Amino acid sequence: MIRAAIACGVMVGCSGGASAPTGDTFIAFSSTFADYATWNHDHSDGPAPGTQPDAVLGPREQYINTLPPADAIEFPIGTAIVEVRASGTIFAGVKRGGNFNPGGAVNWEWFELLQSPDVVIKWRGVGPPAGEMYGGDPDGGCNSCHAQCGATNDYVCSPYLQLGHLGTL
Numbered sequence: 001m002i003r004a005a006i007a008c009g010v011m012v013g014c015s016g017g018a019s020a021p022t023g024d025t026f027i028a029f030s031s032t033f034a035d036y037a038t039w040n041h042d043h044s045d046g047p048a049p050g051t052q053p054d055a056v057l058g059p060r061e062q063y064i065n066t067l068p069p070a071d072a073i074e075f076p077i078g079t080a081i082v083e084v085r086a087s088g089t090i091f092a093g094v095k096r097g098g099n100f101n102p103g104g105a106v107n108w109e110w111f112e113l114l115q116s117p118d119v120v121i122k123w124r125g126v127g128p129p130a131g132e133m134y135g136g137d138p139d140g141g142c143n144s145c146h147a148q149c150g151a152t153n154d155y156v157c158s159p160y161l162q163l164g165h166l167g168t169l
Contacts, residue, residue: 044159090115091111104143
């Protein structure tokens with residue numbers, strides 16, 4: 001009974017309003033991503049420096065809700081990054097904070113989004129649910145590829161979003 005109430009609360013929350021960063025934790029909802037197409041963005045065809053060539057498959061558009069300061073050593077809590085693949089698949093990562101995902105890309109939560117016509121969350125968490133795949137990873141995980149990018153770029157693999165270079169965009 002309690003599980004059902006919690007699940008219902010999460011499901012309702014996913015379609016509800018955006019959560020504002022409250023210091024060390026940010027919870028994203030569908031509305032967090034609603035206007036992603038208006039955010040700063042770039043087109044990319046290849047993998048980020050230091051990752052395996054097949055870590056990210058094909059061309060994609062990458063969007064970020066707010067660029068961090070040029071001298072940032074990590075992305076701030078509440079940062080949302082959306083990646084639209086040529087296939088039309090939409091993935092996202094949100095800097096959630098609160099030591100979320102401690103065994104992977106620390107503080108990041110992963111998403112697959114659907115747009116029909118509004119943006120909705122298909123799945124969220126430390127990786128996709130059983131039977132789903134992320135980015136061509138046969139193990140289906142998000143953390144395996146993002147771990148290759150490492151903590152030095154806060155687990156973000158995008159060549160467009162390399163910390164220390166963002167003030168020039």
